[in-house]
Amino acid sequence: MKDLIVITSSIDEIKNLDADSFLIGNKYGVRTNRVFSKEETLEIKDIVSKRGKRLYILVNKIFLQDELDGLFNYLSWLKSIDVDGIFFSDLGVITMGEQLGIKDKLVYFSETQMVNHKDCEFFVNQGLKGVILSKELPLEDIITTSKLVKGNLGMIIHGYLHMFYSKRKILRNFFEKYNQEYEYQNKRTLKLKEQKRNEYYPIYEDENGSYIFSHGCMSSLNDFKEIVNSDLKMFIIDSIFLSKEHVKNALDYYKKILNGIDGDYQKLIEEEFKEVDFTTGFLHHQTGIYK
Amino acid sequence: MREKVELLAPAGNLEKLKIAVLYGADAVFIGGKKFSLRAKASNFELSDIKEGVEFAHKHGSKVYITVNIYPRNEDLEGLEEYLLELDKIGVDAIIVSSLHIIDTARKLGCKFEVHVSTQQSVANTSSIEFFKKAGAERIVLARELTLDQIEELRNNTDVALEVFIHGGMCAAFSGRCVLSNNMANRDANRGGCAHSCRWHYDLVDKGEKISEEDFLFASKDLMSINYIKDLIRIGVNSLKIEGRMKSHHYIATVVSLYRKLIDEIYESDYQISNNRLLDYEQEMSRFENRAMGSGFFGGDVTHEGQIFENESKQPNQDFIAFVVSYDKENRRALIKTRNYFTSNIEVETLSPGGITRKFNLGDIYTLEGEKIEISNTPDKLYYINVDFELAEHSIIRKLS
Numbered sequence: 001m002k003d004l005i006v007i008t009s010s011i012d013e014i015k016n017l018d019a020d021s022f023l024i025g026n027k028y029g030v031r032t033n034r035v036f037s038k039e040e041t042l043e044i045k046d047i048v049s050k051r052g053k054r055l056y057i058l059v060n061k062i063f064l065q066d067e068l069d070g071l072f073n074y075l076s077w078l079k080s081i082d083v084d085g086i087f088f089s090d091l092g093v094i095t096m097g098e099q100l101g102i103k104d105k106l107v108y109f110s111e112t113q114m115v116n117h118k119d120c121e122f123f124v125n126q127g128l129k130g131v132i133l134s135k136e137l138p139l140e141d142i143i144t145t146s147k148l149v150k151g152n153l154g155m156i157i158h159g160y161l162h163m164f165y166s167k168r169k170i171l172r173n174f175f176e177k178y179n180q181e182y183e184y185q186n187k188r189t190l191k192l193k194e195q196k197r198n199e200y201y202p203i204y205e206d207e208n209g210s211y212i213f214s215h216g217c218m219s220s221l222n223d224f225k226e227i228v229n230s231d232l233k234m235f236i237i238d239s240i241f242l243s244k245e246h247v248k249n250a251l252d253y254y255k256k257i258l259n260g261i262d263g264d265y266q267k268l269i270e271e272e273f274k275e276v277d278f279t280t281g282f283l284h285h286q287t288g289i290y291k
Numbered sequence: 292m293r294e295k296v297e298l299l300a301p302a303g304n305l306e307k308l309k310i311a312v313l314y315g316a317d318a319v320f321i322g323g324k325k326f327s328l329r330a331k332a333s334n335f336e337l338s339d340i341k342e343g344v345e346f347a348h349k350h351g352s353k354v355y356i357t358v359n360i361y362p363r364n365e366d367l368e369g370l371e372e373y374l375l376e377l378d379k380i381g382v383d384a385i386i387v388s389s390l391h392i393i394d395t396a397r398k399l400g401c402k403f404e405v406h407v408s409t410q411q412s413v414a415n416t417s418s419i420e421f422f423k424k425a426g427a428e429r430i431v432l433a434r435e436l437t438l439d440q441i442e443e444l445r446n447n448t449d450v451a452l453e454v455f456i457h458g459g460m461c462a463a464f465s466g467r468c469v470l471s472n473n474m475a476n477r478d479a480n481r482g483g484c485a486h487s488c489r490w491h492y493d494l495v496d497k498g499e500k501i502s503e504e505d506f507l508f509a510s511k512d513l514m515s516i517n518y519i520k521d522l523i524r525i526g527v528n529s530l531k532i533e534g535r536m537k538s539h540h541y542i543a544t545v546v547s548l549y550r551k552l553i554d555e556i557y558e559s560d561y562q563i564s565n566n567r568l569l570d571y572e573q574e575m576s577r578f579e580n581r582a583m584g585s586g587f588f589g590g591d592v593t594h595e596g597q598i599f600e601n602e603s604k605q606p607n608q609d610f611i612a613f614v615v616s617y618d619k620e621n622r623r624a625l626i627k628t629r630n631y632f633t634s635n636i637e638v639e640t641l642s643p644g645g646i647t648r649k650f651n652l653g654d655i656y657t658l659e660g661e662k663i664e665i666s667n668t669p670d671k672l673y674y675i676n677v678d679f680e681l682a683e684h685s686i687i688r689k690l691s
Contacts, residue, residue: 065443092417118391166463167435170508177594192492287472
């Protein structure tokens with residue numbers, strides 16, 4: 001069964017969007033727009049259950065030793081409220097998942113390292129719920145890999161791609177270096193422009209470090225029919241930096257393609273959101289070793 | 292009793308491997324032609340690996356092979372054969388990122404150890420346990436850990452721990468950056484990193500450039516002289532120098548310096564003075580031409596740990612030649628040139644074992660016996676007269 005997932009920071013979206021699943025942040029997750037408390041998570045769980053949707057939790061930090069106890073307690077709590085999935089990046093979560101008997105809830109979401117069918121197979125064979133392919137894979141590799149792995153694979157289909165995750169406070173350091181007041185903690189309006197390229201990369205920083213995203217919003221609307229017909233099962237729309245209307249319309253178009261209703265949805269979304277630079281990410285963009 | 296800490300050095304070719312071993316590395320890491328990051332630095336054919344392993348083992352050192360790419364589907368072919376070849380050669384360990392490669396090595400029953408690359412950014416014992424169960428014997432820790440955090444890990448696991456002590460650093464968590472893929476079509480996790488973190492950017496807010504200064508976010512190189520004592524005390528098993536692309540001179544001097552420092556720490560029973568550490572720092576600054584910092588060892592990296600201006604790319608020119616052989620009868624050394632130098636200048640030699648001696652270079656002679664005054668071509672062979680015996684692989688550098 002195909003699973004259309006939205007990474008969201010909005011309870012309104014969770015109440016109203018017609019996604020199959022919602023993936024939300026918390027204090028053990030990074031690079032989301034919002035950290036939901038346990039109380040909010042319970043509220044969301046209730047909404048999602050009543051709507052017949054699924055709730056996934058993003059636990060994708062790289063954890064330090066002193067965070068392990070808290071993480072273990074949090075994962076135990078997630079087990080107790082019976083969330084539908086836990087998306088993680090640090091492999092220590094598998095060790096804990098085993099101790100807690102929740103490995104079948106875990107989805108490996110490292111974002112950069114799942115680039116071949118054998119590595120995916122390794123994690124599927126660990127008894128995990130699924131594996132999300134890395135964003136830097138071209139479509140051809142995605143399709144091939146999905147056919148070769150007997151398991152639940154997924155990919156990001158829409159949104160700004162997360163390209164850089166650092167523990168360094170590179171924004172704060174820049175402002176401190178030049179004795180300027182730093183007023184940008186957790187603000188989402190800054191972009192980097194590489195001086196020789198006419199591209200703008202969203203950047204922000206929070207207490208966990210700094211993050212840089214791709215120039216433009218990756219859209220796979222033109223390729224989604226082929227993607228849906230592959231053996232992939234999970235499709236993620238990442239709402240970071242996107243307007244609510246954008247998320248709603250994109251979801252609607254992907255859903256239509258899933259339901260076999262053809263249309264030039266890429267053209268439509270480009271007309272609706274003229275301020276957004278759309279790209280196809282790495283789908284048609286093979287990256288090699290040398291120039 | 293705890294084993295003495297290992298000094299682990301990089302080598303981009305066979306000659307550098309020999310230099311690293313002779314100058315005091317307990318182990319050397321090298322890349323093969325396949326499955327290795329730093330593809331440009333990896334020029335070890337299997338035959339070279341074999342020769343390197345034989346040389347290192349003869350001198351009591353170990354050889355680790357980087358098999359650390361995240362392979363794409365098309366890269367997977369030949370993996371089993373390659374691992375079996377490495378095992379047959381007798382390499383001591385492979386350094387790996389991909390779980391499939393770890394799993395394959397273990398299923399093949401390879402005798403070598405498996406070391407988990409820093410590309411996996413391991414920073415807690417749950418993660419260490421995962422890799423231990425997968426068959427790894429050693430973890431190269433994330434480079435984002437403080438000294439206290441490393442100690443906490445050491446106190447909570449029996450798996451061998453390796454820590455980077457010197458050389459280039461990623462600005463991002465290793466393996467979690469695809470800037471290069473995005474901007475330069477070059478795959479960072481397959482050895483093609485274009486170092487986009489070292490490029491110049493403008494910082495823009497809502498369409499307006501908000502700073503006159505260029506935005507840079509690369510990390511300074513790591514230099515850990517002041518932390519070695521504590522890393523040893525904590526019980527870290529291996530101290531790693533980065534730099535498979537670095538020169539003979541770099542390998543010889545950095546390895547030699549850390550070798551001396553480690554030995555002095557043990558000999559002084561950890562009582563090495565601050566003045567002595569300062570001496571080591573000054574010695575390092577003589578030839579290190581890149582900005583250096585101490586990474587996360589002391590806590591979060593501030594602006595002082597980052598590069599904000601174009602680095603001087605001026606390479607260190609002090610290294611003028613290395614010794615190919617010494618003719619005791621005629622008391623002369625055959626040298627192979629590197630950088631520009633003239634006759635009769637004051638020089639210093641650094642020999643395997645860390646021995647240094649100063650002398651006047653005197654005259655320079657071609658192989659045909661012709662006296663020359665200037666050498667301005669690398670890789671030329673010349674004779675110089677030296678009163679004392681100079682060991683093979685000694686390096687000669689100018690005294691400024």
